Amino acid sequence: MSWPAKLGLNALAWLVCILMFFPVFWLILTSFKTNALAAAEDPVFVFWPTIAGYVNAIFDNNYLHYLLNSGITAIGSTLICMLLAIPAAYSMVFRRSKYTDSTLLWMLSTKMLPPVGVLLPIYVVYKNIHLLDSALGLVFIYAAMNLPIVVWLLYTYFKDVPAAILEAAEIDGASLFTTLSRIVVPLSLPGILSTGLLAIVLAWNESFWAINLTNVHGATLAVFVSDFKSARGQFWASMSAASTLSVLPILVAGWFTQRQLVRGLTFGAVK
Amino acid sequence: MSSSLQNRRLRSIALIGPAALYLFVWMIVPLAMTVYYSFRRYNLIQPFVKGNAGFSNYAKIIGDPNFLAGLVNTLILVSSCLILTVVIGLAFAVIYNSEHVIGKNLLRTLAASPFFIMPVVTGLVWKNLMMNPSFGLLAALQRGLGITPIAFLSQMPLASIIGIVTWQWTPFAMLVLLASLSSVPEDIKEAAYLDGAGAWKTFRHIILPQLGRPLYAVIMLETIFFLIIFGQIYVATSGGPGNASTNLPYYIYLQAFSAYDIGAASAGAVVAVILANIVAIFLVRMINANIREDT
Numbered sequence: 001m002s003w004p005a006k007l008g009l010n011a012l013a014w015l016v017c018i019l020m021f022f023p024v025f026w027l028i029l030t031s032f033k034t035n036a037l038a039a040a041e042d043p044v045f046v047f048w049p050t051i052a053g054y055v056n057a058i059f060d061n062n063y064l065h066y067l068l069n070s071g072i073t074a075i076g077s078t079l080i081c082m083l084l085a086i087p088a089a090y091s092m093v094f095r096r097s098k099y100t101d102s103t104l105l106w107m108l109s110t111k112m113l114p115p116v117g118v119l120l121p122i123y124v125v126y127k128n129i130h131l132l133d134s135a136l137g138l139v140f141i142y143a144a145m146n147l148p149i150v151v152w153l154l155y156t157y158f159k160d161v162p163a164a165i166l167e168a169a170e171i172d173g174a175s176l177f178t179t180l181s182r183i184v185v186p187l188s189l190p191g192i193l194s195t196g197l198l199a200i201v202l203a204w205n206e207s208f209w210a211i212n213l214t215n216v217h218g219a220t221l222a223v224f225v226s227d228f229k230s231a232r233g234q235f236w237a238s239m240s241a242a243s244t245l246s247v248l249p250i251l252v253a254g255w256f257t258q259r260q261l262v263r264g265l266t267f268g269a270v271k
Numbered sequence: 272m273s274s275s276l277q278n279r280r281l282r283s284i285a286l287i288g289p290a291a292l293y294l295f296v297w298m299i300v301p302l303a304m305t306v307y308y309s310f311r312r313y314n315l316i317q318p319f320v321k322g323n324a325g326f327s328n329y330a331k332i333i334g335d336p337n338f339l340a341g342l343v344n345t346l347i348l349v350s351s352c353l354i355l356t357v358v359i360g361l362a363f364a365v366i367y368n369s370e371h372v373i374g375k376n377l378l379r380t381l382a383a384s385p386f387f388i389m390p391v392v393t394g395l396v397w398k399n400l401m402m403n404p405s406f407g408l409l410a411a412l413q414r415g416l417g418i419t420p421i422a423f424l425s426q427m428p429l430a431s432i433i434g435i436v437t438w439q440w441t442p443f444a445m446l447v448l449l450a451s452l453s454s455v456p457e458d459i460k461e462a463a464y465l466d467g468a469g470a471w472k473t474f475r476h477i478i479l480p481q482l483g484r485p486l487y488a489v490i491m492l493e494t495i496f497f498l499i500i501f502g503q504i505y506v507a508t509s510g511g512p513g514n515a516s517t518n519l520p521y522y523i524y525l526q527a528f529s530a531y532d533i534g535a536a537s538a539g540a541v542v543a544v545i546l547a548n549i550v551a552i553f554l555v556r557m558i559n560a561n562i563r564e565d566t
Binding site for chain 2: 113114204
């Protein structure tokens with residue numbers, strides 16, 4: 001490649017990066033402004049930073065309550081998912097029957113179900129069993145939402161465990177539980193961890209269920225942030241600080257796990 | 272022998288059973304209830320009006336111009352976002368796959384960021400910080416160019432939503448296609464180069480054919496996610512002005528939580544499920560082919 005072509009290509013690569021990342025950068029920058037400065041007509045790039053927006057989000061707007069709910073729903077649903085999916089994926093890989101493929105496909109097909117298709121009954125049932133507006137209600141629904149992806153991903157990871165080791169364990173008389181906890185899980189730990197992270201990211205960013213099923217007690221960060229959509233005037237610095245606090249953990253996690261996320265979301269079509 | 276076989280089968284049911292049962296209880300049972308509600312008179316404002324509704328809920332929503340607008344908007348949203356994210360994502364992937372780009376890992380990681388941003392935050396950022404007609408960055412840019420700033424979200428609501436969704440999802444197409452591009456063997460590209468193929472010919476005849484499966488995966492998955500877009504519309508336009516940016520999920524949300532008409536909302540949901548399933552049939556076929564290939 002000639003040097004002008006290289007230069008052009010690099011300029012293009014930087015331009016693409018700036019175009020895509022700029023709104024995120026601008027959000028983070030705005031979060032350190034005062035509300036007056038954030039609403040300036042002409043964009044301000046250089047200013048004396050303030051953490052007033054963060055103080056406002058954390059102390060006046062009860063950020064920690066929503067953070068706790070987001071944490072509970074993301075981690076709780078992921079744990080349920082793992083408990084259900086590890087045995088299921090194990091049996092799909094190591095105890096195949098003629099029903100295995102169709103079960104796997106059926107599980108995936110529930111992922112094609114738009115959430116609105118099941119929203120109303122879940123809303124009505126939750127209302128009756130007092131799970132409406134509770135983090136626990138979201139835990140259950142997020143677990144169901146992510147279960148198909150988690151089963152599929154674990155399936156692709158478990159396939160890499162050598163069958164010979166399992167056969168040896170079986171001959172030695174290892175129980176199912178021993179095989180799982182001593183061989184399968186430790187050998188595919190990196191895969192299990194990245195799958196878990198994917199489930200956490202998906203649950204953390206979810207807004208449809210959170211907005212429709214919770215408003216105060218069980219509200220997650222998605223609900224917290226969406227409250228800024230109206231009636232808060234132009235408190236954009238506060239909004240930006242709240243948004244930054246809500247996306248930063250997942251943004252950083254996403255940077256480190258891009259590949260696994262893509263692998264998970266394409267059900268392993270791309271490795 | 273037969274008892275040990277039976278034993279094996281029992282054990283395998285015990286392993287898959289809980290997961291299958293969980294999905295059944297949380298997804299399939301509610302779906303059946305939605306279908307049931309769609310044939311019932313069920314309005315939270317009129318709790319005493321009950322009974323069989325026949326197809327009247329369906330007639331009601333199909334006769335509702337807002338529903339048709341929602342359906343049309345959904346189709347426009349899905350198809351435009353698909354085309355834009357795939358074309359732009361492919362261009363980005365080709366750029367970041369080049370070995371000549373300095374610091375490409377950092378650049379692509381930063382460029383991938385929109386995908387990890389919570390959809391409601393995406394909606395807020397674009398509504399308030401980028402597209403606001405007086406204080407937004409785009410307005411400042413337009414003033415700098417001597418143009419009267421456009422009020423994007425009220426003047427061109429659907430196009431704005433398409434822009435926002437494209438920004439959010441282009442990184443996904445980029446990441447998937449990048450992963451596939453980087454797995455095209457170097458020596459094949461080198462051989463093509465030695466045979467005198469230019470950059471375009473190499474791309475067209477060597478690289479593009481390898482992208483078939485991942486492209487298919489991107490298109491099918493994005494279709495499913497675009498069919499259920501909610502967060503961005505909820506915060507950025509609330510479906511308006513009028514019904515200009517209302518898609519099916521948002522329409523159903525309004526029917527259920529503003530009009531409190533569970534029956535009509537359920538009928539809308541059933542239509543949305545049918546629409547998604549037409550898409551899903553293709554996707555399941557693709558995945559089925561993948562399973563066969565793997566085993």
